[in-house]
Amino acid sequence: MSSGKHLAKGSPKPALPDDGVPRLYSMRFCPYAERAHLALNAKKVPHHSIYVNLTEKPEWLVDVSPLLKVPALHLVAEKDQPSLIESLIIVEYLDEKYPQNPLLPKDPLQRAQDKILVERFTAVTSAFFKTVLHGAKVDDLWPAIDTFETELAKRGTPYFGGDKPGYVDYMIWPWFERLSVLQFVLKEAYNFDKQRYAKISAWIDLLTKDEVVQSFFATPEQHVEYFRSRSAGNTNYDLLA
Numbered sequence: 123m124s125s126g127k128h129l130a131k132g133s134p135k136p137a138l139p140d141d142g143v144p145r146l147y148s149m150r151f152c153p154y155a156e157r158a159h160l161a162l163n164a165k166k167v168p169h170h171s172i173y174v175n176l177t178e179k180p181e182w183l184v185d186v187s188p189l190l191k192v193p194a195l196h197l198v199a200e201k202d203q204p205s206l207i208e209s210l211i212i213v214e215y216l217d218e219k220y221p222q223n224p225l226l227p228k229d230p231l232q233r234a235q236d237k238i239l240v241e242r243f244t245a246v247t248s249a250f251f252k253t254v255l256h257g258a259k260v261d262d263l264w265p266a267i268d269t270f271e272t273e274l275a276k277r278g279t280p281y282f283g284g285d286k287p288g289y290v291d292y293m294i295w296p297w298f299e300r301l302s303v304l305q306f307v308l309k310e311a312y313n314f315d316k317q318r319y320a321k322i323s324a325w326i327d328l329l330t331k332d333e334v335v336q337s338f339f340a341t342p343e344q345h346v347e348y349f350r351s352r353s354a355g356n357t358n359y360d361l362l363a
């Protein structure tokens with residue numbers, strides 16, 4: 123339940139129905155929040171999405187997100203109505219609470235290995251943000267993606283999750299959805315090598331068509347437009363609202 127508009131400073135706390143379903147506090151272009159949306163949609167968990175303006179944060183955000191970040195998942199049906207923060211913790215909670223369409227493997231070793239892989243993805247996210255937000259060279263990014271190319275080849279399956287997307291796929295996808303931003307920033311220096319990343323390229327094509335990804339998809343052009351507005355100091359949060 124949301125118009126998709128981002129609520130800013132001064133806006134009243136949204137009045138939501140007293141239906142007990144979880145409330146996801148989000149921002150439409152946040153890749154961490156996207157992880158939570160993908161998990162909720164993969165599991166078809168009814169929920170409300172509340173979008174917040176992160177430049178002018180609403181005063182009540184602190185009630186659900188003590189560090190004033192998104193995503194935050196407000197569990198209104200639980201005793202004392204706690205909130206969860208941190209995208210990976212939220213997703214793991216959802217995976218345990220709602221067993222349908224499991225994301226993490228059941229086997230403890232495979233489970234640990236998938237979590238390690240997602241942990242190692244921080245090398246990609248930090249190189250990505252350094253390039254996009256601070257104009258750093260892209261040099262650190264490609265070797266970080268090699269890890270994922272090699273792992274996908276080793277697994278011998280189209281997805282990290284096997285014959286369908288799972289935890290690793292959905293947790294790393296948001297940054298691949300935003301490659302257009304990297305291209306926009308780097309211009310002719312953008313050198314994503316489709317041969318070097320043959321498996322990842324095929325995986326990107328598959329995930330782009332995945333119905334869960336499509337349920338929360340912004341086009342390459344929309345990501346660039348959001349980024350452009352943000353860089354210009356006039357962030358267009360409501361681009362898709």
Ligand SMILES: N[C@@H](CCC(=O)N[C@@H](CS)C(=O)NCC(=O)O)C(=O)O
Nearest residue numbers: 152153154176191192193208209210
């Ligand atoms: N480690 C956090 C990162 C969340 C995060 O950095 N979210 C950004 C938006 S993409 C945010 O809320 N920024 C607001 C701020 O830092 O003030 C997670 O995985 O959930």
